[in-house]
Amino acid sequence: MALPTLLCIHGFPLDGSFWQPQVEGLSPVARVLAPDLRGFGTDRRPMPAAMQMEAYAADMKALLDAEGIDRVVLLGLSMGGYVAMAFIELWPERVQGLILCNTRSTADTGEGKAAREQTALDALSKGADVIARAMVPKVLSARTRSEQPEVARRVKAIMARQPREAIAAAARGMALRPDRTDALRRIAIPTLIVTGGRDELMPLHTSEAMHRAMPGSELVVIDAAAHLCSAEAPEIFNAEVAAFLDRIA
Ligand code: MLT
Numbered sequence: 001m002a003l004p005t006l007l008c009i010h011g012f013p014l015d016g017s018f019w020q021p022q023v024e025g026l027s028p029v030a031r032v033l034a035p036d037l038r039g040f041g042t043d044r045r046p047m048p049a050a051m052q053m054e055a056y057a058a059d060m061k062a063l064l065d066a067e068g069i070d071r072v073v074l075l076g077l078s079m080g081g082y083v084a085m086a087f088i089e090l091w092p093e094r095v096q097g098l099i100l101c102n103t104r105s106t107a108d109t110g111e112g113k114a115a116r117e118q119t120a121l122d123a124l125s126k127g128a129d130v131i132a133r134a135m136v137p138k139v140l141s142a143r144t145r146s147e148q149p150e151v152a153r154r155v156k157a158i159m160a161r162q163p164r165e166a167i168a169a170a171a172r173g174m175a176l177r178p179d180r181t182d183a184l185r186r187i188a189i190p191t192l193i194v195t196g197g198r199d200e201l202m203p204l205h206t207s208e209a210m211h212r213a214m215p216g217s218e219l220v221v222i223d224a225a226a227h228l229c230s231a232e233a234p235e236i237f238n239a240e241v242a243a244f245l246d247r248i249a
Contacts, residue, residue, distance in 0.1 A: 015041030039166030
């Protein structure tokens with residue numbers, strides 16, 4: 001039987017290399033695609049001032065079309081989850097399964113939108129390194145930072161090398177996304193929701209709310225992880241994803 005295609009969509013402000021533990025660990029059970037979202041990593045396409053989640057989703061659809069891939073399992077972490085939710089609303093027929101990690105279906109508050117604009121301005125005026133320094137303590141648990149310093153170094157290095165325009169456009173695009181909770185209620189596709197028990201950016205209630213909106217979904221909480229559970233606890237994370245792929249095969 002052909003392996004399923006797992007399309008991994010990274011969070012903010014990261015790139016496709018973030019998924020290295022999944023590319024290595026899940027390749028025996030899936031064809032793992034881990035592209036750079038527009039403007040991040042090696043992608044040098046022109047950036048609009050604000051990159052909306054639907055525009056990233058359209059890039060992902062174009063990638064599948066170019067590769068001749070009909071259906072995928074979508075795996076999106078945080079901002080990648082926002083992109084996955086936009087994708088599934090637009091092209092549900094292309095999605096065989098959905099994995100939403102450390103994300104939420106609600107829109108930003110007014111305060112949240114203002115903070116996004118400040119992030120965009122800081123990225124443009126001060127550069128990615130400043131953003132990376134501010135984000136690492138928020139996305140990794142204290143335990144991950146002390147017990148797995150190589151994970152903290154890797155995440156910081158990925159963030160610090162992203163182009164400032166890509167960071168600003170993504171921050172502004174996230175501020176424009178709608179509440180997709182009702183759209184989730186209409187999704188009849190097998191869904192796994194994964195989060196970290198110590199995630200302060202997306203507290204557990206954001207995942208529980210998505211789980212409630214999607215009665216057929218499964219919710220897995222990785223206690224030791226914070227916001228980047230696929231990097232902080234890759235073995236547990238990969239085992240959960242592999243088991244899900246097996247269940248929906
Ligand atoms: C991410 O990790 O992609 C971001 O923290 C998402 C967000 O800021 O809403």
